[in-house]
Amino acid sequence: MKNALFIFIFGLSITCYSQEFGPLNAKWHFANCYLDIDGPITYSVIKSDRDTIIDEKHATIIHLYGGNNGVDFVTDLIVHEDQGKVYFFETGEFKLFFDYNLNVGDTLAYRVPVNAPLFQSNCGGDEVDYNRVYYALINDITTLEVDSVELLQFHTTVIEPEDYDGTYSFWELGVFTQRIGSPQGLFGRSEVEPLGGFPGYYRCYEDDEISINFFPSSPCDFTTTNITEFEEDVIISYYPNPAEDFLKIRLLNETCSRIDLIDTHGKIVKTMLPEGLNELELNLSNIPPGLYFLRLECNGLTRKYRKIIKK
Secondary structure (H helix, E strand, C coil), rough: CCHHHHHHHHHHHHHHCCCCCCCCCCCCECCCCCCCCCCEEEEEEEEEEEEECCCCCCEEEEEEEECCCCCCEEEEEEEEEEEEEEEEEEEEEEEEEEEEECCCCCCEEEECCCCHHCCCCCCCCCCCCCCCEEEEEEEEEEEEECCEEEEEEEEECCCCCCCCCCCCCCCCCCCCEECCECCCCCCCCCCCCCCCCCCCCCEEEEEECCCECCCCCCCCCCCCCCCCCCCCCCCCEEEECEECEEEEECCCCCCEEEEEEECCCCCEEEEEECCCEEEEEEECCCCCCCEEEEEEECEEEEEEEEEEEEC
């Protein structure tokens, strides 16, 4: 009888478990950035798809889906919330990302996941040191009411260390909202013009309790397509991403004549000429860590940009 009672209570505790940030069935929509002014406006989707237990801690697995219609798997992230503190799991440990218990004037010490740029609608930015602890000042705390639920909004600014030498950039959280996240950090938009175009933006958030469309005049999943530039679907596959020393590239269309690796400032870092080959290997060992893009020229047109993270 005691064993049966223990099983019942343990099962009940799992069933009742929930977290505010990234709860199971949560979904984010955001518009991807324009890579050129005539290019398409597409969107990506982030879904909190699965529960899991790591180190006896309940967590959810968040998946990012991209492509032209938000269905192609890109990457994932494990998040855990405990007593108002939001963590992500990486390199065998939970690392603090945000703390809802802070007050105005407090300082947040936070980390950033290595694949965070893949979640960005702004096509990335300057290099960020993912091994570093960043600090943000809580300037103000307001509320956002969604479906009669009040969510705290923490207005933050980055604190520059006294020994800052200018060799790295800061990951700015901006206004961090309970459950939803940051409009300038993870899962958000940038106020900075990205490579060759305009910022993407946050569109919608929903979970089992609340739903909000930040741009009510447009549906969450609308797209516009420039047929000349995007008439085909998939012409390249590549792995791993993030990559460390080498990136394996497989071309699915042999008419591609050139592949450029470019940084977030638009500078060409490496160039490959396939010359009829459809299996290539790009050496990344001599370039610094950060966010890059693959730019393909196929049939005389610049066809695709793909995000690559160099570890």
